[in-house]
Amino acid sequence: MSLADQVTAALASVIDPEIRKPITELDMVDSVAVDDAGQASVAIKLTIVGCPAADRIESDVRAAVMGVPGVTGAEVSVSVMTPEQRQALTERLRGGKRAMPFGPDSLTRVYAVTSGKGGVGKSTLTANLAVALAARGLRVGLVDADVHGFSIPGILGVAGARPTRVGEMILPPVAFGVKVVSIGMFLDPARGQGPSSAVAWRGPMLHRTIQQFLTDVYFGDLDVLLLDLPPGTGDVAISVGQLLPNAEVLVVTTPQTAAAEVAVRSGALAAQTGQRVYGVIENMSGELFGSGGGAQVSAELGAPLLGSVPLSVPLRVGGDEGSPIVLSAPDDPAAQVMGAIAAQMASRPRNLAGRRLGVAPR
Numbered sequence: 001m002s003l004a005d006q007v008t009a010a011l012a013s014v015i016d017p018e019i020r021k022p023i024t025e026l027d028m029v030d031s032v033a034v035d036d037a038g039q040a041s042v043a044i045k046l047t048i049v050g051c052p053a054a055d056r057i058e059s060d061v062r063a064a065v066m067g068v069p070g071v072t073g074a075e076v077s078v079s080v081m082t083p084e085q086r087q088a089l090t091e092r093l094r095g096g097k098r099a100m101p102f103g104p105d106s107l108t109r110v111y112a113v114t115s116g117k118g119g120v121g122k123s124t125l126t127a128n129l130a131v132a133l134a135a136r137g138l139r140v141g142l143v144d145a146d147v148h149g150f151s152i153p154g155i156l157g158v159a160g161a162r163p164t165r166v167g168e169m170i171l172p173p174v175a176f177g178v179k180v181v182s183i184g185m186f187l188d189p190a191r192g193q194g195p196s197s198a199v200a201w202r203g204p205m206l207h208r209t210i211q212q213f214l215t216d217v218y219f220g221d222l223d224v225l226l227l228d229l230p231p232g233t234g235d236v237a238i239s240v241g242q243l244l245p246n247a248e249v250l251v252v253t254t255p256q257t258a259a260a261e262v263a264v265r266s267g268a269l270a271a272q273t274g275q276r277v278y279g280v281i282e283n284m285s286g287e288l289f290g291s292g293g294g295a296q297v298s299a300e301l302g303a304p305l306l307g308s309v310p311l312s313v314p315l316r317v318g319g320d321e322g323s324p325i326v327l328s329a330p331d332d333p334a335a336q337v338m339g340a341i342a343a344q345m346a347s348r349p350r351n352l353a354g355r356r357l358g359v360a361p362r
Ligand SMILES: Nc1ncnc2c1ncn2[C@@H]1O[C@H](COP(=O)(O)OP(=O)(O)OP(=O)(O)O)[C@@H](O)[C@H]1O
Pocket: 115, 117, 118, 119, 120, 121, 122, 123, 124, 125, 146, 148, 149, 151, 230, 231, 283, 284, 285, 309, 310, 311, 312, 313, 315, 316, 317, 319, 320, 334
């Protein structure tokens, strides 16, 4: 066996402390060379930038290399895997099992949009934010999980659209650059399922449906996934909290005090499932409905008030007509506020920056 082969064999004793497998099985050894004088050069690829285990891996590699008889010195260089290499590794570690793509090791920022009660404009804001984010060049997916009324497809002008099935894969319709699916598109009226049968959707069946839905719908690589949840603190919010603990919550409220109180409750549920409240949006602001609801929810949840969207006739009409005003009437004051909120969201880095690869040890 050549000295280089012996060095490679020795590297099998170096275990990645997080993934808990030999680095030689994780495609982390890029190259190994040993010159005539016994000087070894080893190139290592880490899974992510700023990998907390980097120093340990590097020193373990050095020790393993120096332990090979005949090696006189070791030069270890460290780089980072490309996203493709990382993805290939992740898939291989999962053993080819289809997994829910938006879990904690995903690069996608996931936002669950919730409200205390219905009719506060949650779906309208979610749809417009999604379109505004897509218009900024982000890859955006939108899941309508509001079992009390699937309004997203209508607001985005794809009310009659059905997803395309390619084998086991379900390809979502695209509206204004947003990949949009609604649980409403998967209901089977023959089984009594329908937008008006929310009661039949409670509990474990709903949980399984959402899980299957997130797994089977092929969104591809997304920068942002938005979920329009039903108002309140019901089963869907709990399921999403369990399935996507990494999701951040956006709370929509109106300016009235009563609406603000229930909005706080739905935001507080997020904390119980380990989610973080990213921010609060006040909608339909204007003297008519009182004021201060957004600020109150923001203060009580300890999350920023991202903006106050004024009452706007074009916003309502745009929703009815399937024409989101962030595109069709960008100068409207409500469109301006929603555009500004989308700009804040778009300026955040991708989800995984500096985080560990969340691969569970076997
Ligand atoms: N800022 C606004 N100005 C005027 N009308 C608005 C505004 N925001 C929303 N609306 C209108 O209010 C109605 C309710 O909005 P929407 O369906 O988005 O609420 P929701 O909170 O998602 O309700 P639910 O959860 O019950 O589906 C719609 O007719 C919508 O066009």
